[in-house]
Amino acid sequence: MSATRTVTVGSSNGLHARPAKLFVEAAQNAGVPVTITKGEKSVNAASILGVMSLGVEHGDEVVLTVEAENAEQTLDTLAELLTTNHDEAN
Known part of the structure; x- marks a missing residue:
């Protein structure tokens, strides 16, 4: 089963070091194939280099695709x- 969701990035500096690391770790921990897409480029969401290469900025829309039975929960x-x-700052 596959599910997709369009998400607007909320981090004020986009998906740079810390937010990208948190996102990639969560994608890895999901234990299922996850793809993140910006525009025409799709990458493995569990790859920090792939995610950083998308150049996602604050307010950008990305599409997440999960291939799994529990896809909605992962999304x-x-x-x-x-x-x-x-x-x-907290």
Whole structure:
């Protein structure tokens, strides 16, 4: 089963080091194939270099695709990470 979701990136500096690392770790922990797409380019969401190569900025829309039985649950987790501003001081 495959599911997709379009998500707007919330981190004020986009998917750079810290937010990208958190997202990639969550994709790896999902244990299922996850793809992130920006424009015409798709990469393995579990690859930090792949994710960073997309050059995702604040407010950009990306499409997540999950190939798994629990795809919606995985999409919920990953979408929440992407929409959160990880650059705000706590």
